[in-house]
Amino acid sequence: MPKRSCPFGEAAPLQLKTRVGLRELSRGVRGEEYRREIFAVPPVGVSKACSSCVRAADVKEACAQCDRFVCQSCSRVCSCCNAVTCSLCSITE
Numbered sequence: 204m205p206k207r208s209c210p211f212g213e214a215a216p217l218q219l220k221t222r223v224g225l226r227e228l229s230r231g232v233r234g235e236e237y238r239r240e241i242f243a244v245p246p247v248g249v250s251k252a253c254s255s256c257v258r259a260a261d262v263k264e265a266c267a268q269c270d271r272f273v274c275q276s277c278s279r280v281c282s283c284c285n286a287v288t289c290s291l292c293s294i295t296e
């Protein structure tokens with residue numbers, strides 16, 4: 204069986220393989236989603252310090268609004284939703 208001829212003729216551009224690096228992926232169409240996946244999981248061996256006081260405490264909770272780690276001394280209870288939040292996201296009365 205003979206090969207089919209190219210339907211695009213001579214005007215078709217060559218399709219070469221190009222290397223796509225991490226920089227191109229993070230700046231691309233789904234870059235925001237890609238960065239969230241990468242930065243959601245911290246590297247192995249990195250301490251999860253409190254985002255407010257930068258102390259490495261044993262008991263840490265995540266802020267209900269922004270998912271930052273908050274130690275017990277910096278955590279606050281939001282007066283609107285009664286969830287544990289950081290000092291930036293809490294609404295206190």
